[in-house]
């Protein structure tokens with residue numbers, strides 16, 4: 001069994017978070033591109049540089065960074081390697097499809113859930129915790 005170190009921990013999504021799923025047309029000069037090689041297939045994506053910079057900021061401040069994807073750990077690892085940020089990421093994994101807990105509302109035990117738009121503008125957090133709510 002693998003035991004994660006204790007400490008602040010941040011899970012970062014891949015598709016449409018670190019990379020933009022839309023295929024670049026070449027008409028987006030502001031977009032930097034990254035080529036990801038996964039299972040011997042190369043694909044090019046636009047980088048969401050704001051979220052990548054946010055990941056780097058958290059990592060430098062001591063957060064354990066886990067990059068996860070609904071497409072699986074292999075895909076997440078390929079994207080991490082394409083960015084060359086293996087030194088900042090402690091693990092890649094699939095997004096949970098199931099979890100068991102005595103607390104019904106994940107917002108009560110998960111930390112901040114931060115949302116950014118494609119321009120790096122923070123658009124929200126998960127709903128604030130209401131301790132009186134059943």
Ligand SMILES: [Mg+2]
Nearest residue numbers: 013014015016
């Ligand atoms: Mg996504």
